[in-house]
Each structure stands twice: as structure tokens, then as C-alpha cells.
Amino acid sequence: MDFKLTEEQLMIQQAARDFAQNELLPEVIERDDAQRFPKEEVKKMGELGFLGMMVDPKYGGSGLDTLSYVLVMEELSKVDASCSVIVSVNNSLVCWGLETFGNEEQKLKYLTRLTTGESIGAFCLSEPEAGSDATSQKTTAIDKGDHYILNGTKNWITNGSSADYYLVIAQTDVEKGHKGINALIVEKGAEGFEIGPKENKLGIRGSDTHSLIFNDVKVPKENRIGEDGFGFKFAMKTLSGGRIGIAAQALGIAAGAYELALKYSKQRKAFGTEIANHQAIAFKLADMHTSIEAARMLVYKAAMDKDNHENYDLSGAMAKLYASKVAMDVSVEAVQVHGGNGFVKDYHVERLMRDAKITQIYEGTSEIQKIVISRSILRD
Ligand code: CAA
Numbered sequence: 146m147d148f149k150l151t152e153e154q155l156m157i158q159q160a161a162r163d164f165a166q167n168e169l170l171p172e173v174i175e176r177d178d179a180q181r182f183p184k185e186e187v188k189k190m191g192e193l194g195f196l197g198m199m200v201d202p203k204y205g206g207s208g209l210d211t212l213s214y215v216l217v218m219e220e221l222s223k224v225d226a227s228c229s230v231i232v233s234v235n236n237s238l239v240c241w242g243l244e245t246f247g248n249e250e251q252k253l254k255y256l257t258r259l260t261t262g263e264s265i266g267a268f269c270l271s272e273p274e275a276g277s278d279a280t281s282q283k284t285t286a287i288d289k290g291d292h293y294i295l296n297g298t299k300n301w302i303t304n305g306s307s308a309d310y311y312l313v314i315a316q317t318d319v320e321k322g323h324k325g326i327n328a329l330i331v332e333k334g335a336e337g338f339e340i341g342p343k344e345n346k347l348g349i350r351g352s353d354t355h356s357l358i359f360n361d362v363k364v365p366k367e368n369r370i371g372e373d374g375f376g377f378k379f380a381m382k383t384l385s386g387g388r389i390g391i392a393a394q395a396l397g398i399a400a401g402a403y404e405l406a407l408k409y410s411k412q413r414k415a416f417g418t419e420i421a422n423h424q425a426i427a428f429k430l431a432d433m434h435t436s437i438e439a440a441r442m443l444v445y446k447a448a449m450d451k452d453n454h455e456n457y458d459l460s461g462a463m464a465k466l467y468a469s470k471v472a473m474d475v476s477v478e479a480v481q482v483h484g485g486n487g488f489v490k491d492y493h494v495e496r497l498m499r500d501a502k503i504t505q506i507y508e509g510t511s512e513i514q515k516i517v518i519s520r521s522i523l524r525d
């Protein structure tokens with residue numbers, strides 16, 4: 146494994162770092178408080194090429210590798226995980242899914258808008274009765290010849306009200322189980338498509354999470370992705386890469402919290418010396434640094450597996466499982482290092498701690514990652 150970054154990767158990393166410091170940091174606390182979607186910031190990220198990072202330039206993408214994408218996710222997440230989840234969903238679920246499995250018409254029609262920030266996308270798999278148990282889809286897409294009729298409810302959808310295009314997973318043929326599921330592109334504004342109220346969340350409060358309700362929504366057959374019955378595989382294959390993005394988000398949250406704790410520990414004095422000189426604090430920093438480095442190795446390795454066309458189901462799941470635990474552990478310790486200041490918003494670490502939790506839940510909970518990992522090692 147050679148993690149020596151190329152000149153280009155270093156430049157992209159620096160661009161994301163500058164953007165996060167100059168454009169995301171100034172209002173991140175207000176956005177979190179007000180649960181305000183970062184509309185202007187998303188537009189700017191589109192201009193910087195962060196929304197279609199791995200997409201072929203012929204569809205408006207940046208044509209970069211997964212490692213570059215991970216570097217950007219890491220830098221954005223150090224400052225604002227609400228922004229980075231928007232980037233993650235748009236890049237690794239929506240754009241990647243469409244580019245890899247969509248047909249040329251779909252790519253030209255949708256991908257070209259999704260890569261530039263003109264539009265953003267949402268990925269709609271979860272339902273009230275089908276979260277971890279994703280094959281238990283209750284949303285139906287009934288085949289009516291040249292179109293489907295979509296009925297049901299999706300919940301927890303990131304970019305729920307801000308997206309323009311929704312990749313919706315639904316059951317067409319119940320008898321066929323997961324082989325009777327399809328993935329459909331649904332446009333905002335379709336008749337019968339209703340967006341539920343925004344969730345009031347613990348973390349990533351700038352990202353808008355909604356339920357979506359479909360009442361007899363007519364979806365043309367040309368909006369189906371792949372062959373009839375490919376929808377569940379589509380979701381699983383897409384999520385395998387998505388998990389690398391969320392692992393990078395977790396890594397960034399951990400690294401952001403650690404950087405703040407390190408700086409604070411060298412400034413704050415107690416008992417006549419900087420708190421970093423107390424071994425209890427210095428050892429916390431040592432543990433944080435070590436676990437972040439280990440998480441980084443797993444995340445970069447998973448990204449490189451994807452770039453090298455190796456199987457990344459296992460490495461992506463391990464990266465997400467481990468990095469999300471590190472994000473949680475490190476952010477809790479960063480609050481501790483800050484003492485009372487860690488408990489108030491101005492010092493940022495309490496937000497990072499709240500944001501860290503979601504990385505253990507979405508795109509497959511930690512328990513689900515262990516299912517994926519254990520099945521893989523037992524099978525092989
Ligand atoms: N690639 C390709 N195919 C896959 C696959 C993968 N990575 N994983 C599973 N499959 C296939 C299986 O091979 C099987 O097909 P066959 O019968 O043809 O072999 C089919 O899918 C069903 O698989 P399982 O029998 O393993 O299904 P299961 O019911 O045991 O569930 C699971 C497997 C891994 C637990 C799956 O349900 C799962 O991933 N659950 C978590 C759901 C999830 O991650 N949701 C995230 C929603 S999006 C999101 O959260 C976005 C966000 O927050 C920002």
C-alpha cells in the first residue's frame with residue numbers, strides 16, 4: 146500500500162481544506178442551530194467540482210479517483226458534516242449509481258445536472274419497516290406497461306426536500322422477493338409525490354432529512370435503472386461505495402475534533418502549566434492520534450481497492466465500522482479535553498460529537514457492517 150499522495154491529490158486536498166475554513170466554518174454554528182440547509186455552500190461546492198468528483202468529464206464530472214473524493218470528504222467533515230453528507234450522497238450514491246448502471250439517455254438527462262450543483266440527488270431505500278432489513282420493501286412500483294405506479298413511504302431521506310432527482314427503490318413483484326425490486330428515477334414535482342416534514346435531529350442538523358410519500362405516482366419505464374429486478378443489487382452495489390464516503394466522513398469528524406483538542410491543550414493552563422503537560426491529557430491525545438491514523442489507513446485502503454477495481458465490499462465495511470467508532474470515541478474525548486468549554490457551542494467539539502453518532506447508523510449500522518464483514522470472512 147502506497148499512500149503517498151500525488152501532486153494532484155494534494156492540491157485537491159488543499160482546495161477542500163481552504164473551502165472548509167473560508168466558506169463553511171464562518172456560519173457552521175448558525176446553520177446547525179437553525180437547521181439551515183447550506184444552499185449557497187452547495188452551489189459553491191458544485192463550482193469547485195466537489196459534487197460529481199468521480200464522474201466522467203463528458204457528463205460534467207471531475208473525472209477524479211476515489212482517493213481524491215475521500216480526501217475532500219475528510220477535509221469538509223473536519224468542519225461541517227452536514228455539508229459532507231450532501232456531498233457523499235450526491236457523489237457516491239446518486240452520481241455513481243447513475244453513471245455505473247444508468248443508460249446513456251439517463252446519464253445525459255440527469256447526471257450532467259447533478260455533477261455541477263445545478264441539481265442534487267437523493268437515494269431512497271429506507272422505509273419505516275425496512276431500515277437494516279432492506280429487502281422488506283413495502284413501497285410498490287406496479288408495472289403498467291410503459292410506466293410504473295409508485296405507492297408507499299420512504300423515511301430518513303437525506304436531501305429530502307432539497308433534491309431534484311430521487312433514486313427510489315421499490316417492490317414490483319412481491320413473489321420474487323429481492324429479485325422483484327426496481328430502482329426508479331423520480332423527479333421532484335411529480336403528481337402524487339409529497340415531501341413530509343423535516344426531522345429535528347441530534348446531529349448533521351444542516352442536512353435536511355425527510356419522509357417521502359408516494360401516492361399513485363406515475364413513473365415512465367425509461368426511468369428504471371438497469372434490467373427489471375435489478376433494484377436491490379443496484380442498492381447494495383451502490384451502498385458498498387457509499388460506505389467508503391461515510392467512513393471518510395467519520396475520519397474527518399475524528400480528525401477535526403482531534404485538531405481542536407490538540408490546539409486547546411497547548412493553550413489552556415491548569416495547575417501552572419498547559420494541560421497538554423499533564424500525562425492524562427497527553428495520553429488522550431496519543432490514543433486519539435493513533436486511532437485516527439489506523440482509521441485513515443482503512444479508509445484510504447478501501448478507496449484504493451475501488452480505484453484498483455478490487456472488491457471493496459469488505460474493506461469499505463471495515464473502514465466504516467472502525468472509522469465511525471473512532472469518530473465517536475475521539476469526539477467524546479475532545480469534549481473532555483476542552484473541559485466546560487467543550488460543552489458549549491462556540492468551541493465546535495460538542496457539534497462534532499453530535500455529528501459523529503450518525504456515522505454509526507446510516508448507510509448500514511455498525512451491526513450491519515459486522516454482518517457484511519463476518520459473512521465475507523466466513524465465505525472466503
Ligand atoms: N453487492 C451485490 N449484491 C449484493 C451485495 C453487494 N454488496 N450485498 C448483498 N447482495 C445481494 C446478495 O448476493 C443477494 O442476492 P442473491 O440472492 O442473488 O445472491 C441479495 O443481495 C440479498 O442479499 P442477502 O441475502 O445478503 O440479504 P439480507 O436480507 O441478508 O440483507 C444486508 C443483507 C447486508 C443486511 C442488507 O439488507 C443491508 O445492507 N442492510 C442495510 C441497509 C442500508 O445500508 N441502508 C442504507 C440506506 S442509504 C443511507 O443510509 C444514506 C445516508 O444515510 C446518507
Ligand code: FAD
Binds near residue numbers: 301
Ligand atoms: P433498525 O433497522 O430498526 O435497527 C435498530 C437497531 O437494531 C440498530 O442498532 C440495528 O443495528 C439493530 N439491528 C437490526 N437488524 C439487526 C440484525 N440483523 N443483527 C443485529 N442488529 C440488528 N436511508 C436512505 O435510504 N437514504 C438516506 O438518504 C438516508 N439518510 C439518513 C439520514 C439520517 C440522519 C438518518 C438517521 C438515517 C438515514 N437513512 C437513510 C436511514 C438509515 O440508513 C437507517 O436509519 C439505517 O439503515 C438503520 O435502519 P433503522 O433506522 O430502521 O434501524
